[in-house]
Amino acid sequence: MARHDACRGGVDLQRRPHGYGPVAPGNFALPTPNPYRPDFTNPDGALDWQRQLDFGFELIDAQSTGSLAACIVEPILSSGGVIDPPAGYFAALKRKCEERGMLLIVDEAQTGLCRTGSWYAFERDGIVPDILTLSKTLGAGLPLAAVITTAEIEQAAHDRGYLFFTTHVSDPLVAAVGVTVLDVLQRDGLDTRAAQAGSALRAGLLELQERHECVGDVRGRGLMQGIELVTDRATKQGADRLGSAVTARCFELGLHMNVVQLPGMGGIFRIAPPLTASDEEIRTGLDILDTAIAECVSAAV
Numbered sequence: 001m002a003r004h005d006a007c008r009g010g011v012d013l014q015r016r017p018h019g020y021g022p023v024a025p026g027n028f029a030l031p032t033p034n035p036y037r038p039d040f041t042n043p044d045g046a047l048d049w050q051r052q053l054d055f056g057f058e059l060i061d062a063q064s065t066g067s068l069a070a071c072i073v074e075p076i077l078s079s080g081g082v083i084d085p086p087a088g089y090f091a092a093l094k095r096k097c098e099e100r101g102m103l104l105i106v107d108e109a110q111t112g113l114c115r116t117g118s119w120y121a122f123e124r125d126g127i128v129p130d131i132l133t134l135s136k137t138l139g140a141g142l143p144l145a146a147v148i149t150t151a152e153i154e155q156a157a158h159d160r161g162y163l164f165f166t167t168h169v170s171d172p173l174v175a176a177v178g179v180t181v182l183d184v185l186q187r188d189g190l191d192t193r194a195a196q197a198g199s200a201l202r203a204g205l206l207e208l209q210e211r212h213e214c215v216g217d218v219r220g221r222g223l224m225q226g227i228e229l230v231t232d233r234a235t236k237q238g239a240d241r242l243g244s245a246v247t248a249r250c251f252e253l254g255l256h257m258n259v260v261q262l263p264g265m266g267g268i269f270r271i272a273p274p275l276t277a278s279d280e281e282i283r284t285g286l287d288i289l290d291t292a293i294a295e296c297v298s299a300a301v
């Protein structure tokens with residue numbers, strides 16, 4: 001693309017990696033609209049995401065040369081802590097992009113293809129991204145990803161000589177698997193199933209929150225849920241050590257939790273069971289989590 005600058009939404013600056021060289025010039029980050037830990041607040045203490053977004057773009061406008069190309073976001077920050085931006089955020093973000101002639105790229109590698117209870121998580125916000133990226137579910141375990149865009153953008157990329165190669169680009173074998181995955185998702189109504197199973201999962205997690213003081217927050221959509229363990233609900237101090245202990249105990253009891261254990265996020269559990277998980281399997285997972293939390297909390301006292 002002829003334009004150079006880009007911004008990325010959803011980078012949690014407090015958890016940025018250390019020890020690397022400088023990031024590519026022309027990249028900017030927007031603050032994360034995190035309802036559990038609001039930085040810009042309304043008088044009632046709730047996140048004022050509109051003011052936060054305005055401020056983020058003020059900073060980007062001040063730093064950019066005005067040739068902003070695109071903004072890349074996940075509709076729910078998944079590995080970033082299962083942070084679900086408030087409804088309305090992405091419609092406002094799309095407007096900000098349009099005002100600047102930027103494309104909105106929505107990365108649904110984790111949220112796409114029925115996981116959140118709809119085919120795509122962006123649907124909640126009534127927007128259509130300029131570019132959509134998919135992976136994970138699409139290949140059902142095989143390495144397959146897709147970039148989906150409009151005919152106009154595809155044509156512009158083609159006219160400008162854009163090329164993208166990898167060893168397996170346009171591989172017919174995995175493409176056939178991807179087509180079958182799409183057929184099965186549609187045939188079995190797995191969007192509806194994820195919404196139903198997701199509400200059972202969420203209800204179970206909310207029950208755990210009622211019973212266990214250390215469960216500070218429950219968040220997410222459909223079959224992408226997250227809980228955050230804290231040492232104190234008032235200060236919201238993350239309970240990393242307890243999180244690691246609960247993860248280890250769950251594993252002993254037969255539940256593989258917290259597959260991605262990032263530094264500083266030991267107390268945040270990303271819970272994304274298979275779309276085909278049965279009600280009984282979800283109940284079993286919740287029971288194991290309940291037991292593990294209870295045991296680890298009493299062991300720590």
Ligand SMILES: Cc1ncc(COP(=O)(O)O)c(C=O)c1O
Nearest residue numbers: 074078079107109110135136145
């Ligand atoms: C949100 C998100 N986007 C993109 C990727 C990269 O996906 P892939 O390695 O399939 O290209 C990942 C992988 O973990 C992801 O979680």
